[in-house]
Amino acid sequence: MPSRNTNLHLVSDSTGETLNSIARAAIARFDNAGVIQHRWFLVRSRMNLDRVLEGIEQEPGPVIFTLVDRSLRHALEETCGRLGVPCLSVLDSVMDLLQAEIGLRATEKRAAQHVMDxxxxxxxxxxxxxxxxxxxxxxxxxxxxxxxxxxxxxxxxxxxxxxxxxxxxxxxxxxxxxxxxxxxxxxxxxxxxxxxxxxxxxxxxxxxxxxxxxxxxxxxxxxxxxxxxxxxxxxxxxxxxxxxxxxxxxxxxxxxxxxxxxxxxxxxxxxxxxxxxxxxxxxxxxxxxxxxxxxx
The missing domain is CATH 3.40.50 (Rossmann fold)
Structure with a gap:
């Protein structure tokens, strides 16, 4: 049994489905893991992000995120660095791999997978x-x-x-x-x-x-x-x-x-x-x- 619970913050500018799936799959690998998930979804403005940052300061813990807006992402990473909290953009490695293979830069488009096509x-x-x-x-x-x-x-x-x-x-x-x-x-x-x-x-x-x-x-x-x-x-x-x-x-x-x-x-x-x-x-x-x- 873990000696204490771990706070895990999921931060997304979309519905959070990707983060939910990744967190669920990862946490399932730990028996009796005491992980408290804090879900912050549809984070699309600095006002939204300020609430997230306040929550992370009050209950520090690892942060995994999918944010397209560079200014929001920078503010999140800066705050996590100041607090000494691990922070990870879960799509970066996949995007880097695909950009290298495809030969094109990905567009900065939030919720791209949820378009009404x-x-x-x-x-x-x-x-x-x-x-x-x-x-x-x-x-x-x-x-x-x-x-x-x-x-x-x-x-x-x-x-x-x-x-x-x-x-x-x-x-x-x-x-x-x-x-x-x-x-x-x-x-x-x-x-x-x-x-x-x-x-x-x-x-x-x-x-x-x-x-x-x-x-x-x-x-x-x-x-x-x-x-x-x-x-x-x-x-x-x-x-x-x-x-x-x-x-x-x-x-x-x-x-x-x-x-x-x-x-x-x-x-x-x-x-x-x-x-x-x-x-x-x-x-x-x-x-x-x-x-x-x-x-x-």
Whole structure:
């Protein structure tokens, strides 16, 4: 255990997404790290920066920043130097590398990654698509999907679809319900279909929590197939067999974060397109086909 907490100041003239991601990835490498993050975002004027500098003086700690304005950057670095606080511009080394390779100087443009360009509107369009095609809604729209996720109830299909939408991917999701037929659009889908599976015990815990939230917490195991261990195991097995019969890859989400699941889905999407482009035959219809586990 650390003897004291460490203050970490994140200073950005934009939304801070880059700094948040870097800090989260770095801090995760330290077990039981006592890091207190101070987030200072949309810092675009000297008045904004003065508040930041005051905060750093009151609670000194390392500073990582992404500031484009040279005067603001200079003032921040000068104050950190006076206080003896480490200060790092996280994009400098990457920008230097790219400038050397490209042979051009980068423009000083804040929030350049957040412009309302074609990519931005593609993400918005994908978000609208997910809202309209969640949990088996509007199955006719599957013809316009980039990918379809299938799986039993509460297997992380919806949050994964929304994460993909934020990357501009139109993702529909279809629940695999025991005894219910597949939408006809999935008999010959125009896009990749990826199955999500999960450990039965983990799924039962998630479903019990869901029942409590909707006021059905009094349901006891055995009284409802939704949380009955044997029924849940059979439901998951049937879903896996269905995916295998259609040649759909299956990802085990039990110990995966949404980000990891989404990344693996996109790997499967790329493989699907590669097979179609090179006429590679689909995976064999093997009911015992391996599932892509947490460390695949």
């Amino acid at each position: 074609a990519d931005y509107f593609r993400r918005i369009d994908a978000m609208h698509y997910v809202l309209s095609h969640d949990d088996g809604q509007g199955t006719a729209g599957i013809m316009n999907a980039d990918v379809v996720l299938v799986g039993v109830s509460r297997s992380s299909k919806t949050p994964t679809c929304f994460y993909l939408a934020n990357r501009g991917v139109k993702a529909a999701n279809v629940p695999l319900v025991p005894g219910a037929p597949l939408p006809p659009e999935l008999e010959n889908p125009p896009c990749p279909v990826v199955g999500l599976t999960i450990d039965p015990i983990s799924l039962i815990d998630i479903r019990r929590h869901r029942l409590k939230l909707i006021g059905a917490g009094g349901v006891r195991v055995g009284e409802n197939e939704y949380v009955d261990p044997d029924a849940v195991k059979q439901e998951i097995l049937a879903a896996r067999r269905l995916c295998a019969a259609h040649g759909w890859p299956v990802i085990d989400v039990t110990r995966r974060s949404i980000e990891e699941t989404a990344a693996t889905v996109m790997q499967q999407v790329e493989l699907w397109h590669q097979r179609r482009g090179s006429q590679i035959a689909p995976a064999p219809e093997d009911p015992a086909a391996p599932v892509l586990g947490p460390h695949s």
